[in-house]
Amino acid sequence: MNPLRILLCHNYYQLSGGEDRCYEDEGRLLEKHGHQVFRYECNNDHISGVYQITTAVNALWNRKTVKQIRALIRQHNIDIVHCTNLFPVISPSLYYAAKRETVPVIQSLHNYRLFCANSYFLRDGKVCEDCASKRFAWPAIKHSCYRGSTSGSAVVAGMQALHHGIGSWRNKVSMFIALTEFARQKFIQYGLPADRLAIKPNFIDPLPSPGTGEGNYALFVGRLSPEKGIDLLLSAWQDERCNLPLHIVGDGPLREQVLAAAGRNSRIRYLGAMPPLQVLEAMSHARFLIVPSVWYEGLPRTIVESLAVGTPVLAADIGSLTDLVRNNGGGMRFIAGDVVALSNSAAQLCNDDAKVNQMRIDARHEFMQRYTADANYQTLHSIYRSALTSQPNASAKD
Numbered sequence: 001m002n003p004l005r006i007l008l009c010h011n012y013y014q015l016s017g018g019e020d021r022c023y024e025d026e027g028r029l030l031e032k033h034g035h036q037v038f039r040y041e042c043n044n045d046h047i048s049g050v051y052q053i054t055t056a057v058n059a060l061w062n063r064k065t066v067k068q069i070r071a072l073i074r075q076h077n078i079d080i081v082h083c084t085n086l087f088p089v090i091s092p093s094l095y096y097a098a099k100r101e102t103v104p105v106i107q108s109l110h111n112y113r114l115f116c117a118n119s120y121f122l123r124d125g126k127v128c129e130d131c132a133s134k135r136f137a138w139p140a141i142k143h144s145c146y147r148g149s150t151s152g153s154a155v156v157a158g159m160q161a162l163h164h165g166i167g168s169w170r171n172k173v174s175m176f177i178a179l180t181e182f183a184r185q186k187f188i189q190y191g192l193p194a195d196r197l198a199i200k201p202n203f204i205d206p207l208p209s210p211g212t213g214e215g216n217y218a219l220f221v222g223r224l225s226p227e228k229g230i231d232l233l234l235s236a237w238q239d240e241r242c243n244l245p246l247h248i249v250g251d252g253p254l255r256e257q258v259l260a261a262a263g264r265n266s267r268i269r270y271l272g273a274m275p276p277l278q279v280l281e282a283m284s285h286a287r288f289l290i291v292p293s294v295w296y297e298g299l300p301r302t303i304v305e306s307l308a309v310g311t312p313v314l315a316a317d318i319g320s321l322t323d324l325v326r327n328n329g330g331g332m333r334f335i336a337g338d339v340v341a342l343s344n345s346a347a348q349l350c351n352d353d354a355k356v357n358q359m360r361i362d363a364r365h366e367f368m369q370r371y372t373a374d375a376n377y378q379t380l381h382s383i384y385r386s387a388l389t390s391q392p393n394a395s396a397k398d
Helices: 018-032 051-060 063-076 093-100 138-142 150-165 168-172 181-189 230-236 255-264 276-285 301-308 339-351 353-370 373-389
Strands: 005-012 036-043 080-083 105-109 175-178 197-199 218-221 246-249 268-272 288-291 313-316 331-334
Touching: 005 018, 005 063, 018 036, 018 301, 018 373, 036 063, 051 150, 063 093, 080 093, 080 373, 093 105, 093 168, 105 373, 138 150, 150 168, 175 181, 175 373, 181 197, 197 373, 218 276, 218 339, 230 255, 230 339, 246 276, 255 268, 276 301, 288 301, 288 339, 301 313, 301 353, 313 339, 331 339, 331 353, 339 353
Parallel strands: 005 036, 005 080, 080 105, 105 175, 175 197, 218 246, 218 288, 246 268, 288 313, 313 331
Antiparallel strands: none
């Protein structure tokens, strides 16, 4: 396949995270392999006051997006449009703009926004799929699932109902990209076409050197929010069988809770948010990484980074994490949501040097087998080729 002219589209999050990084990494990867990459980006930092009304309307259908995307496609003779996150500003109206210009659309799926208002399949600390099979997500509005807002949840529910109803995902997207087999099966379960759902994990480029774990601490890296299992982690570190320090890197709504726990427990150290290179350095020095999530996760970039530097991963046994963290692949899993199980597993890794040393070797091997940039590019190249040769035939919306 000759070099392509690719339009990457992404709505940045207010708190930058792994999905933003993946979008940026894919752009650089494509350019590295000779493709010409153009970008259509926005963020929602400006959303407040009267702008909330405009954003609510745009989340359903953004006329400005349609006009701008069609102009970009024509101006640059775009071959493929590849979307990461479209919510809330860009909106699925982008698909119709691309369709009108007969350009195939790729949609990466890093979360479950198409079927869940908060995108996590999580409510009150437990897995919840109440809305996924409903024509309209009334439970999401009832429970204010989107940012604790009834009106915001209604906007998301409206967006989902509108675009499921008019076939935006069914008819206007040429290929979807899921991060894991677990996620792929969930999307199929709730109505996305299996023949247009490919799997492509995240990757790390350039390849970092393996670390040694000489820092002798456990590490958490991620958003400080309920779905990440922060409460569970802080409770587990009250068990002194694992006498290693716990370093916590990240920011989010539970920041004050983490600070308070660090004030009470000298073995907990809160380091705040860090730039990507510092995060990798912290991982390379850690004895092991902890991923105590209570939701299904997509594919946490932190797991791929940890494997890349040879740092073992201790993760909850839930959702996609069962695909990603394997006993013979530098990982160990514990029963999701179980403080005692997390404490027991952490204590084992704190005190068994031989086991941890072998896991470091296995972790690096796992990365080289599954998550290198070259392997990722070959997969993405294949997905693009499929999209170019098999587009949905539904007519475009005027």
